[in-house]
Amino acid sequence: MILRNGNLEDDGWVRLGDDAPVEGGVPVIVSLDRWRDDHQSLALRSAPVGVFLRPDQPPTEILGDLERLATVAFEMPVFKDGRVFSHARLLRERYNFRGDVRVFGHVLRDQYLFLDRCGVNVIEVDGPKAAEDWASAMTELSVVYQPAADNRRPIPSLRRDAFDRAGERGDNAKADARVRLFSHTYGHLSAQNLLAEMIHTEFAGRIALVSSFGSEAAILLHMVAGIDPALPVVLLDTRKLFGETLRYRDLLVDRLGLTNVRSEQPDAAEVARRDADGMLWQRDGDACCSLRKVEPLERALSGVDAWITGRKRYQGARRAVLPVIEASAGRIKINPLASWTRDLVDEYFAEHDLPRHPLEEDGFRSIGCMPCTDRIAHGEDLRAGRWRGRSKMECGIHETPASQSLTSSGL
Numbered sequence: 001m002i003l004r005n006g007n008l009e010d011d012g013w014v015r016l017g018d019d020a021p022v023e024g025g026v027p028v029i030v031s032l033d034r035w036r037d038d039h040q041s042l043a044l045r046s047a048p049v050g051v052f053l054r055p056d057q058p059p060t061e062i063l064g065d066l067e068r069l070a071t072v073a074f075e076m077p078v079f080k081d082g083r084v085f086s087h088a089r090l091l092r093e094r095y096n097f098r099g100d101v102r103v104f105g106h107v108l109r110d111q112y113l114f115l116d117r118c119g120v121n122v123i124e125v126d127g128p129k130a131a132e133d134w135a136s137a138m139t140e141l142s143v144v145y146q147p148a149a150d151n152r153r154p155i156p157s158l159r160r161d162a163f164d165r166a167g168e169r170g171d172n173a174k175a176d177a178r179v180r181l182f183s184h185t186y187g188h189l190s191a192q193n194l195l196a197e198m199i200h201t202e203f204a205g206r207i208a209l210v211s212s213f214g215s216e217a218a219i220l221l222h223m224v225a226g227i228d229p230a231l232p233v234v235l236l237d238t239r240k241l242f243g244e245t246l247r248y249r250d251l252l253v254d255r256l257g258l259t260n261v262r263s264e265q266p267d268a269a270e271v272a273r274r275d276a277d278g279m280l281w282q283r284d285g286d287a288c289c290s291l292r293k294v295e296p297l298e299r300a301l302s303g304v305d306a307w308i309t310g311r312k313r314y315q316g317a318r319r320a321v322l323p324v325i326e327a328s329a330g331r332i333k334i335n336p337l338a339s340w341t342r343d344l345v346d347e348y349f350a351e352h353d354l355p356r357h358p359l360e361e362d363g364f365r366s367i368g369c370m371p372c373t374d375r376i377a378h379g380e381d382l383r384a385g386r387w388r389g390r391s392k393m394e395c396g397i398h399e400t401p402a403s404q405s406l407t408s409s410g411l
């Protein structure tokens, strides 16, 4: 018997020993060792197949196989051991596994609610007496008997429902709900792992990196190249960039093997109409940034749900509380390096032998458009050279989503 989603039913699956023959047409659950030895023949059968893992075998052992598995089972140990709960949550929340997550072995009735919350939906019940006990327990557990007990559905399921409900209230609410979901699920990951989850799992085909190809840009470009070299990378080519920046772009593209770098330029007709002499930056910097950065960014991001920026908290007071994941105009912005320090940046460049922007050795640290970028003196704020002598601090218009994004992307 099994308890599936709280209901007792016959178990149609067979958990096989490593030497037991496989009967055709019967759903089977095998050990990790047997799966590794026989996965090709097991996967070719018409019946579904599952794998069972010991507590010391995390789901990462079968990460590449999850699409072929209908069930992942965990053996509950005799002694108190929380790893199975963690493994189940990982499967559901991080790896989005939609098949059955089952447990067998020493499962206590008091563990039911917590197993349920962790995403376990099948519990093996050993014999008629145990089935009777579990049936009785389900009656008790069907009412909230602990003040802290909440809805008995698994937390991932509840979160996804909240996300769907938010979606009905519009793109902004949906993005906010997603930020909460992602922050909880992925907030602890390293920059590389967070990027991999976002690029491969959450936003496959709907995410882009916006890069200035400035002084620290090589870090994210290097990470992305290792995850998906075909990921769209957007450079806002304002037609006012330094030649060194364009050559640095070409060098990095070549060195890192990036295959989808897009240089988004301002609309030529609009430039002719609004900035015929090319001096708008001097007359009205906000209007110039709007024409040459904000509007092209909007075009570049059409069709994507999320984008990646290279902002960091140490870059100034305006970024001091920068979150790793945030919502912006219905999209998600990912800031994988938000908590990085200058030392970490330097270490990453050294460890991966990444080339520096050629203007750095000439005293430039935050590098944008040529007319609006100056060298900085020792001890000055990193962005002190941007729009020097003017009140302008950032690109674009803060009230618009695109300019907020630009503000924070280091462009």
Ligand code: SF4
Pocket: 238, 240, 280, 281, 284, 285, 286, 288, 289, 290, 292, 293, 368, 369, 370, 371, 372, 395
């Ligand atoms: S940084 Fe300067 S030149 Fe570049 S778009 Fe903004 S105002 Fe224009």
